[in-house]
Every structure is written in structure tokens, then in C-alpha cells.
Amino acid sequence: MQTWIRFRRADGSIGHGRLDEADPNRVVEYDGDGFDNPRPTGAVHDRAALTVIAPCAPGKVVALWNNFHALARKLEKPVPTHPLFLIKPASSLAGPNDAVQRPKSYDGKIVYEGELGIVIGKKARNVTVAEAGAHIFGYTIVNDVTAAELITADPNFPQWTRAKGFDTFGCIGPAIVTGFDWKAASVVTRLDGVERQNYPLSDMIFSPEEQVSRISQDLTLMPGDVIAVGTSLGVGSMKDGAVVEVSIAGIGSLVNHVRG
Amino acid sequence: MQTWIRFRRADGSIGHGRLDEADPNRVVEYDGDGFDNPRPTGAVHDRAALTVIAPCAPGKVVALWNNFHALARKLEKPVPTHPLFLIKPASSLAGPNDAVQRPKSYDGKIVYEGELGIVIGKKARNVTVAEAGAHIFGYTIVNDVTAAELITADPNFPQWTRAKGFDTFGCIGPAIVTGFDWKAASVVTRLDGVERQNYPLSDMIFSPEEQVSRISQDLTLMPGDVIAVGTSLGVGSMKDGAVVEVSIAGIGSLVNHVRG
Incomplete structure (x- = not known):
């Protein structure tokens, strides 16, 4: 490591x-x-x-939805047959201690989602699950920030990309750890010091290797790209000024605050 | 020009x-x-x-949905209050005469969408409509290829990003024309030589300047980024081996074929 x-x-x-x-x-x-x-x-x-600063400069962040059994059960959603994802653009990147900037156009709820991040090390296109590990450089922490009320603001088009794609809504860091044993780790999110998320990564539906393999069948993953593996129970909203800390023992703590 | x-x-x-x-x-x-x-x-x-080859190397392609009055009427959808978009990643880029590669995992309909593309010339963040023109380098042609049946394949999560994000599904070219008068132009799409789309760009809901301004309130647009302004009537599916040509007089013709 x-x-x-x-x-x-x-x-x-x-x-x-x-x-x-x-x-x-x-x-x-x-x-x-x-x-x-x-x-x-x-x-x-x-x-x-x-x-x-953010430990890599991803060309894209592939962000998964519904990738933990516990959250799928709570939302009463079936386990997906392929990773369900959207893309957070490079322009959304924020690093440790950076502000999450509330968009001027939006006064609704801004939500934290503490997640594990997979950092791609080698270009991955059509790789098998067995090959996938060699394409992973290491693991980091992601706060997949979301303007939650935008997702359903237009009844005809769910705005997942816009809701999660604002500048500063892709918080990543503080470090990338190689050879990290994610199976034994948990994601802990604290909002203003109060624990709100604490879930085991072993509850993941698609493992990191499965994600890299399956997503690489769809689109080429490049070195530095990040896959945000999805979140689990305890997502909640952050008021302006709130401080959110996402921790994974062995990687560290990613701290950001909301600027109104 | x-x-x-x-x-x-x-x-x-x-x-x-x-x-x-x-x-x-x-x-x-x-x-x-x-x-x-x-x-x-x-x-x-x-x-x-x-x-x-493709006339630019976008970091991202912002692709609009429901941006033409005629298609909105046909689909019985209201005019949106803000551009509705998803992101096609850089990895989806294809250039003139490149093959659109059918994904191995997908045997459903692959659809062409002939569109105008805006090519960003200068970094745009929070620009006004009046400032937006100075951030546009020029205009190109986009075929916003879509694995249409994937969008609704999962009842709980519309897969816009995956359906439009496969490698080779972002066809762009053949050229960028500066100072192009889009208001007087039409998009003409021919499938195996038969005209399928022929719609005036003047029917656009959000003009290019409005798109650049509004999207730049959400996320920073970088030089070389492309906004695919959305399509109108006449979208249809392409069989393996089909040749599709999207033309805009004054820019040229973008020709691609589907490889099964």
C-alpha cells in the first residue's frame, strides 16, 4: 500500500x-x-x-446509482443487471477543503453522498473482470454532491447530469491508496461532526473489478478517470456553511464545506 | 467565415x-x-x-434533449425552462468516415440524430447571453448516436448517459466554420441516401448564445468542448452497415457508417 x-x-x-x-x-x-x-x-x-489538492485530474467521473444492497432495499429497487451511471464532468472537480459552491440558480437541497472512488491507472477498453485489477491504480474518497431537487424538476427528463455536474460538485481526495483492501472498509460521513453514514463497502452490488470490466465494455476508461462506486444509507442535505467529512480508514478524510 | x-x-x-x-x-x-x-x-x-479527423478534441460534449419546437410538439412535451442535457464523454468521439461500432452487449435499435454543434473557443463560466458569442469558436455537425432501447431498459433509472456514451457514438465533423449564420441553415440527414431529416435551425428553443450562457452557469465550458444543440423531427434507426450523412450547407457533410 x-x-x-x-x-x-x-x-x-x-x-x-x-x-x-x-x-x-x-x-x-x-x-x-x-x-x-x-x-x-x-x-x-x-x-x-x-x-x-484533488489527487488526480480525471477526464471524467463515472458515478453509479443503486450499487449497494442496503440502499436498494430501502428504496425498494431491484438489483440492477448492469451498472447504472451518469458522468460528472472534469469541470466539477473539487479537492480537499475546497468549497462546494451553491449554484446561483438553485435554492433547493444540496445532498452529500460519501463514496469510495476507483482511480483508473491504465487505459481500459473491453477488459475482463480478471484483467480489471491491473487497470486500477488505487482507491480514493468521493463526495458525489447532488442538487437533489433538480433530478425531478422537469417531469419529462430526469436531470441526473445537471444535478450532479455543477462546478465543485465532484469532491475527491485526499489521497489515492494503492492495494487498498476495500472489502474490509466502511464509509463514514459526518455532517457538522455528527455521523450520518456508516456503511460497509462489502455490501456493494458490483465490485470494483466488475465495474471496471462492465463499464469498459461501454466506454474507454483513461488513466486518472474515477468511478464513484455509489453510496448507501444515510444520504442527507447540507445547509450553506455546513462542513461534511467523508472518511474511509486507510485512505483518510475528505473535508469540504458548502458556500452559499 | x-x-x-x-x-x-x-x-x-x-x-x-x-x-x-x-x-x-x-x-x-x-x-x-x-x-x-x-x-x-x-x-x-x-x-x-x-x-x-474530428475537428476538435472536446473534453466533454454537452448534448441537449428537447430543444426544437417541432419535435416538442410531436412528442407533446412542453418547452423546457432551462436546457435539458446529458454529457457524452470524450471517449465517445468519432470523426468523419469513422465507423459507429455497435456495442457487443446491445442488439437493439441504434438511432441517428443529426444536429448542429457549438464549438467553444474560450473558457466560459457564468457568461451572459451578450458575452456568449465571444466564447464560441464556431459551428460543426454532430451525429448524436443513441442506443435508443437502453434509455428505458431499467425502469428505475433512465440510462441517457450510457445510451449515448458508447465509444464512437459522438460523431463530429467534418469541419468547424467560424462566423456561421446558423439562423438561415437547415440540418439534412440522409440514411443510405434517403432524406430522413430536414429541419430549420431557426426552430431552436434555446439559441446557441442562450445555451452557452445558461450551461456556463452550471458548469465551466472549456475550449474545444462541444454543445450538441439537440435534434428535431425524423430521427430513426440505422441497421448494421447503414451509411448516415448529416449535412449543413456552409459547414459540409458528416458521413459515418454502422459496424455490427
Whole structure:
């Protein structure tokens, strides 16, 4: 297991690297985009001198709906036969501690959805379940923010993409962990310090490998792309000013706040 | 009005340029990505020696639903109050003469939708209608290919993104025309040589400037991004092997075929 971050230096330039296993306050810098044969640049940084940003720059975020048994039962929805998804665009990306900006056009409920994120490491097109693992670089945390009332605002066209696609509605971070054992982990979401979600990832309907395989039959996944694997029980709305923290032990905590 | 293309040279490398107005068989090459202050490289090519590819490399294609009065009337849908859209990912891009590849998992109807495409020239975030024109580089042609039966295949989640997001389902080209007067133009779609769509762009509900302005309130549009403005009457399905040609006088003809 390695922990990878992207960061902004004091001069504004952006880099990435992994935390030194012996001293996680030291960041060992790597070149390239970090997914395909990254090489150390020789530089080592004091983590406190860096601003941690979103750990990858996805071209797209594939966001799943209805991928946990417990939530499917609560919503009385059948288990899907193929991952059900929409796309959050690259422009929706937000990093650790970034504000979630309320859209000017929208005064309804803004909802958090704490999720595991799969980060693609190698281009994946028509890969089998057995091959899928080799295309996963690691795992991160996603808050799949949603302007919930927009989804059904037009009776003729459910606006999943718009509701989840606003700038800053794709919170990702704080790190990518390689070789992460998701089966033993839980997603815990706290709203203003109060626990609202705490669900085991083992309850997932399509496993990460199944998701990568099946989605890669539909569309090519590129290095840095993220699959947000879906959420489970405890989704709720965030008032302006609220602070939301999504934690997965072994990856870290992703903290964001809502700016009205 | 200038006509811009992207092309593959005989050695496989990719470039772009504009057609010489005096002799459109001559391609004047430009550097950069072609949207922000492109500069001529000094090279001039014989167009016949180049393979024309999709005229831009969008990070995302924002595809509108229900944006023509005639189709809204036929479907008995009200005119929307905001553009209704989904996102076709960059991975769905296909260029002129490329095959539309039938997904292995799908044996249902594959539908053509001939459309005008808006190509963004400058980053657009919260722009007004009056400012929007300055953010449009030009106009192209889109065939917004759709695996129509997938949209409603799951009764609980309409799969707009998956149905329209398969690799090769975003056909764009053959060129981008700057200063194009869309108000006077029509979209004509021919399936195996038979005219199936012929509708005036003046019937559009949200104009290109309104689309850029309103969508930019939701999500940042980047140079090279494309807005597919929606289709009108005459949508239909394409059998494997079918050839579909979408034409807009002044831009050209976008020809693709379906590969089963």
C-alpha cells in the first residue's frame, strides 16, 4: 500500500508524489501524471509546506446509482443487471477543503453522498473482470454532491447530469491508496461532526473489478478517470456553511464545506 | 467565415489548420489547439494528402434533449425552462468516415440524430447571453448516436448517459466554420441516401448564445468542448452497415457508417 497525493507548491505550481512510508510527513515527488510508470524526481517535500489538492485530474467521473444492497432495499429497487451511471464532468472537480459552491440558480437541497472512488491507472477498453485489477491504480474518497431537487424538476427528463455536474460538485481526495483492501472498509460521513453514514463497502452490488470490466465494455476508461462506486444509507442535505467529512480508514478524510 | 479542420498526416501525426479561402484544397497549418490565438506554422498542405479527423478534441460534449419546437410538439412535451442535457464523454468521439461500432452487449435499435454543434473557443463560466458569442469558436455537425432501447431498459433509472456514451457514438465533423449564420441553415440527414431529416435551425428553443450562457452557469465550458444543440423531427434507426450523412450547407457533410 502506497499513499499518493497531488499538491500545490508555494509558488502555485502543481506536482504529485507519494508519502514516505517511514515518515508520512515527507512527500517523495514523482514526475509524469502518476499512473503509468511514475519516476521519482529526486525532490522530497515537507508535507506541511504543500497544499493538498484533488489527487488526480480525471477526464471524467463515472458515478453509479443503486450499487449497494442496503440502499436498494430501502428504496425498494431491484438489483440492477448492469451498472447504472451518469458522468460528472472534469469541470466539477473539487479537492480537499475546497468549497462546494451553491449554484446561483438553485435554492433547493444540496445532498452529500460519501463514496469510495476507483482511480483508473491504465487505459481500459473491453477488459475482463480478471484483467480489471491491473487497470486500477488505487482507491480514493468521493463526495458525489447532488442538487437533489433538480433530478425531478422537469417531469419529462430526469436531470441526473445537471444535478450532479455543477462546478465543485465532484469532491475527491485526499489521497489515492494503492492495494487498498476495500472489502474490509466502511464509509463514514459526518455532517457538522455528527455521523450520518456508516456503511460497509462489502455490501456493494458490483465490485470494483466488475465495474471496471462492465463499464469498459461501454466506454474507454483513461488513466486518472474515477468511478464513484455509489453510496448507501444515510444520504442527507447540507445547509450553506455546513462542513461534511467523508472518511474511509486507510485512505483518510475528505473535508469540504458548502458556500452559499 | 473560415473553415477549420484537424487532420492526420501520412506519418500518423495530427495537426490542424484552416482551408485557404482562395483554394480550399490547400490547408494552411496552425499551431496550438486552434482556439485561442492560433498562429500559422508556415506549412501548407494538399488537402488530398491528409486524412480529415474530428475537428476538435472536446473534453466533454454537452448534448441537449428537447430543444426544437417541432419535435416538442410531436412528442407533446412542453418547452423546457432551462436546457435539458446529458454529457457524452470524450471517449465517445468519432470523426468523419469513422465507423459507429455497435456495442457487443446491445442488439437493439441504434438511432441517428443529426444536429448542429457549438464549438467553444474560450473558457466560459457564468457568461451572459451578450458575452456568449465571444466564447464560441464556431459551428460543426454532430451525429448524436443513441442506443435508443437502453434509455428505458431499467425502469428505475433512465440510462441517457450510457445510451449515448458508447465509444464512437459522438460523431463530429467534418469541419468547424467560424462566423456561421446558423439562423438561415437547415440540418439534412440522409440514411443510405434517403432524406430522413430536414429541419430549420431557426426552430431552436434555446439559441446557441442562450445555451452557452445558461450551461456556463452550471458548469465551466472549456475550449474545444462541444454543445450538441439537440435534434428535431425524423430521427430513426440505422441497421448494421447503414451509411448516415448529416449535412449543413456552409459547414459540409458528416458521413459515418454502422459496424455490427
